[in-house]
Amino acid sequence: MPGSLLVAGTTSDAGKSVVTTGLCRALARRGLRVAPYKAQNMSNNSMVVAHPDGGGAEIGRAQWVQALAAGAVPEPAMNPVLLKPGGDRRSHVVVMGRPAGEVSASDFVDGRRHLARAAHDAYDDLAGRFDVVVAEGAGSPAEINLRSSDYVNMGLAQHASMPTVVVGDIDRGGVFAAMLGTVALLDASDQALVAGFVVNKFRGDPSLLTPGLDRLEALTGRRVYGVLPWDPTLWLDSEDALDLEGRRSSGSGLRVAVVRLPRISNFTDVDALGIEPGVDVVFVSEPRDLAGADLVVLPGTRSTVEDLAWLRSRGLDRAVEQHVASGRSVLGICGGFQMLGRRMLDPDGVESGEPADVPGLGLLDVETRFAAEKVLRLPVGEAFGQPVSGYEIHHGRITTGLDEQFLGGARRGSVHGTMWHGSLESDGFRRALLARVAEASGVDLPASDVSFAALREARLDRLGDLVEEHLDVDALLALARDGVGPVPLLPPGAPTPRDS
Incomplete structure (x- = not known):
């Protein structure tokens, strides 16, 4: 039975791309046909892939790397909408790999309806051809001011009845409040699709985290699927420039x-x-x-x-x-x-x-x-x-x-x-x-025989190993295939969209 899973996050750069990439590698190791997917990227870091109609097509760099992790051929459907910022208030639009005009901040809702259709059509196409689609959200699903036009986070989850896990970056602090708040801010129908959490970038003794994880599960009625440790050796192709200052070698000369x-x-x-x-x-x-x-x-x-x-x-x-x-x-x-x-x-x-x-x-x-x-x-x-x-x-x-x-x-x-x-x-x-x-x-300059492609593959394997070791991959696969069971509303009695 085909399945899908949405990896959402408490914030931008919480680790959605890392978790999605690691899951793609871990699930592909089980012999499954896995496709990464991100309905919409906003990034100037992109990659050219082959277009089904011939010629080239442009997709987000992160989805290209995730396809490599999954052992799949990268294609436009894996990132059907790419927004490339052209200024503070306008973005150049790429749909299914090809330029498709612009969208402005003032036209945020009406100007995105056709993008939502294109994105969901691409997802449906992938879901019909692969065993599992691992979808990456964008930003946070708790941006409730944008919910009416959302097709990347809970809008996508509603389209496909897609179970969702929320990733939080504990290295930033406040991760428990961010996870609880993310779920509590969603309306009832969206909350019903959130199955649990993944903690990212943990440093130190895991036993110190247990009381917080237990309390989070008790408060939300949702499980924590695992805690990924901080690993400074991981360096994946990024889709934004948030961490450029950390991109340097330790060499000299x-x-x-x-x-x-x-x-x-x-x-x-x-x-x-x-x-x-x-x-x-x-x-x-x-x-x-x-x-x-x-x-x-x-x-x-x-x-x-x-x-x-x-x-x-x-x-x-x-x-x-x-x-x-x-x-x-x-x-x-x-x-x-x-x-x-x-x-x-x-x-x-x-x-x-x-x-x-x-x-x-x-x-x-x-x-x-x-x-x-x-x-x-x-x-x-x-x-x-x-x-x-x-x-x-x-x-x-x-x-x-x-x-x-x-x-x-x-x-x-x-x-x-x-x-x-x-x-x-x-x-x-x-x-x-x-x-x-x-x-x-x-x-x-010292002699060198280092292979960049081999190093990238080793990093993807290392990420797959971390996911296998620290996340309950079998439970996440079962979640992708079976969907979310009954979960409580936060806070109790939260209104549905029709009640509000």
Whole structure:
């Protein structure tokens, strides 16, 4: 019998993605066909997958990783709606992997009805093809001001009569109140689908937690399915930039400074650099932080023109130019590469919202013109004698001049620019690039044979092991298949939507 489970959370970044990913791996080990699903992501960190109709499609990075954990082929139905923030009040919309206009804060309810239909249709499709769908919620189901238009949390649960577990991050404090409050704020029909809880990021002696867990179960009439311990070795591809400051290696020797652009996207591009011995990766936002860097990385951005203006306002443009003048290396990826060129043109306001014609940093002989149609590709090629693969997500069309061609971009001396996200995950290419950086800086870089793909797989296995060891996976699987039994209302006598 097919089943499904919603992994909701008390807050954003409570651990929904981690628990969902771990469950995907644990259930797949049981020989089940497992599909991850998130009705709607709001993230600028995405991945290109194959579209059923041909060409490329864009989904959230977290669902791509969860599909790997499940041993499934990533597809658009696993993240049918992706919102990419274009400002404080508007988001670019991707539906089933393809651009689908914009939605604004002022049109939050009416502008989302068609998105709900697309999301639920995608879920129904997955549920008909897989044994188990492990769905990840967004934010918190207790955002009761948004309940009428919700199709990601309890709106999804109601659509599929889906049992729900609530994840709480105990490392933040107040987890018991957050879990109890999350359930108590829901109306009766939504409460009826909440089966219990998972505690995440616990440090210390588990016996100290027992009185709190017992009290939570007594107060809510719902069980705790387990407590996941804090594990600093886990480092999964993230879908947002909340933990960028913690993304660094513990190495020393070759220093990589990644400019933390305000609208940074696809920042997981640099994760592969941090696994190399003797390489230290830091995110920076001040010109002085570039001093002593051997490699400066300008990453992808959702708003290239605006982030270039930010770069100039802080004097980072001059710091990058001085870095290059000293003979040291720069790598620009997608939007960061476009900034390195001579000029960026946006006559129709595709990216900027209004027409723009701005000079770039002039470090590469490249001109960018933004067009309405988004490019979504999975390219393969070669650089420095090494095979390279990646993915492209952009509106910019690149015209190169006299500089050397380089991975969909250009290269001049120590300045490298590519349109290919993910290229640094190609092990041979990454090591060849770092060897050139080290040579230019006079740094002795240790030999390495580390495989990024193997390391990611090991992390997924480790997460699966933690879930198997610390959560009652068999009970969660039974819950997914059988649904929620009778549970009490909190507080007693809570009104149903029809009574209120």
